[in-house]
Amino acid sequence: MSRPNAVIRSIGMSVAERVMTNHDFEEFLDTSDEWIKSRTGISERHIASVEETASTFATRAAAEALEKAQVDPKEVEMILVATVTGDMQFPSTSCLVQYNLGATNAGAFDVGAACAGFIYACEILSSMIKGGSVRNGIVVGVDVLTKIVDWTDRSTCILFGDGGGAVFMEASDEDRGVMCTVMKSDGSGGKYIRLAVGGSLYPSRSPQAEGKSDRVYMAGREVYKFAVKAMGDSCCTVLEKAGLSVDDVDLFVPHQANLRIIEAASDRLGLSPEKVFINVDRYGNMSAGSIPVALYEAEQMGRLKRGDLVMTVGFGAGLVWGANLIRW
Numbered sequence: 001m002s003r004p005n006a007v008i009r010s011i012g013m014s015v016a017e018r019v020m021t022n023h024d025f026e027e028f029l030d031t032s033d034e035w036i037k038s039r040t041g042i043s044e045r046h047i048a049s050v051e052e053t054a055s056t057f058a059t060r061a062a063a064e065a066l067e068k069a070q071v072d073p074k075e076v077e078m079i080l081v082a083t084v085t086g087d088m089q090f091p092s093t094s095c096l097v098q099y100n101l102g103a104t105n106a107g108a109f110d111v112g113a114a115c116a117g118f119i120y121a122c123e124i125l126s127s128m129i130k131g132g133s134v135r136n137g138i139v140v141g142v143d144v145l146t147k148i149v150d151w152t153d154r155s156t157c158i159l160f161g162d163g164g165g166a167v168f169m170e171a172s173d174e175d176r177g178v179m180c181t182v183m184k185s186d187g188s189g190g191k192y193i194r195l196a197v198g199g200s201l202y203p204s205r206s207p208q209a210e211g212k213s214d215r216v217y218m219a220g221r222e223v224y225k226f227a228v229k230a231m232g233d234s235c236c237t238v239l240e241k242a243g244l245s246v247d248d249v250d251l252f253v254p255h256q257a258n259l260r261i262i263e264a265a266s267d268r269l270g271l272s273p274e275k276v277f278i279n280v281d282r283y284g285n286m287s288a289g290s291i292p293v294a295l296y297e298a299e300q301m302g303r304l305k306r307g308d309l310v311m312t313v314g315f316g317a318g319l320v321w322g323a324n325l326i327r328w
């Protein structure tokens with residue numbers, strides 16, 4: 001019997017309610033709308049309230065995806081949540097989502113691959129479906145990085161926003177779905193983006209944590225250089241692996257971290273601007289949440305239609321990066 005495909009049936013999204021503009025930062029930081037826009041392409045982002053957490057957005061996005069696919073939560077077999085800002089160290093955020101949805105027959109675990117998390121998690125669920133261990137599942141990409149940034153560090157706090165998206169995936173003999181994925185890592189670059197305190201190396205409030213930061217640290221320039229190369233390389237590799245060329249791609253949905261990174265990578269790949277989806281101007285960097293939210297909006301705007309070939313690419317802390325090709 002031939003292996004089924006893992007088809008994306010539906011997509012949902014949820015972002016924080018409160019919108020914060022670049023001008024809002026001018027009130028407490030030595031920065032300007034002009035600087036932020038010209039260096040990052042970001043105009044505004046959504047910032048989570050005290051009550052809004054990763055599981056809030058994940059649950060809303062997943063519930064929307066299930067409703068659109070007209071699937072009862074009890075039929076869901078697996079829930080994967082890609083995040084580095086889960087509600088707690090444990091239990092996993094995927095278990096909180098499983099409970100919130102009433103998905104009483106689902107397995108659940110989190111995937112930690114930072115801003116490439118949604119790509120990694122889609123490949124994991126797709127492989128499980130193709131291999132026959134589950135028939136369906138939900139993949140969520142969500143992050144709430146504004147809760148762990150240093151609000152006095154003007155080079156990082158202006159970059160992030162909060163929210164995420166979810167897809168419902170299931171086995172099908174249709175000729176579409178998650179086709180091909182590339183996943184890469186380089187731990188030698190772990191020093192470029194990290195949150196030191198809170199794990200087993202520097203447990204919070206331990207003597208080891210003294211003098212270490214419990215906020216996001218990022219070496220912007222190093223990450224920038226890495227990102228442009230990683231995006232270009234992984235897209236070329238995934239196309240080669242699938243035996244396709246960049247001309248076959250209908251829509252390019254990159255991780256929305258920085259407009260200049262997206263433009264540099266698209267140029268390197270020779271992709272025309274109308275094939276590149278951009279919403280970083282309105283959301284900032286939502287880490288694992290950025291690709292599913294972009295896919296959601298692309299579909300809603302009619303830029304992503306059934307049968308289109310979409311290429312997603314992401315990069316982030318680890319360092320990790322990856323790309324996938326999805327026949328929508």
Ligand SMILES: CC(C)(COP(=O)(O)OP(=O)(O)OC[C@H]1O[C@@H](n2cnc3c(N)ncnc32)[C@H](O)[C@@H]1OP(=O)(O)O)[C@@H](O)C(=O)NCCC(=O)NCCS
Pocket residue numbers: 030031032035036039040115154155156158218219220221223224227257258261285315316317
């Ligand atoms: C963070 C980033 C926007 C900074 O832009 P940059 O052009 O590299 O700027 P630099 O860090 O070299 O800083 C240049 C100057 O701008 C200043 N600056 C930094 N942030 C600023 C801000 N928000 N407003 C005004 N000035 C700022 C710096 O202090 C520095 O000043 P100095 O020359 O007096 O020291 C850019 O490096 C970047 O986008 N990197 C990738 C980050 C990313 O995508 N991370 C997510 C990975 S998932």
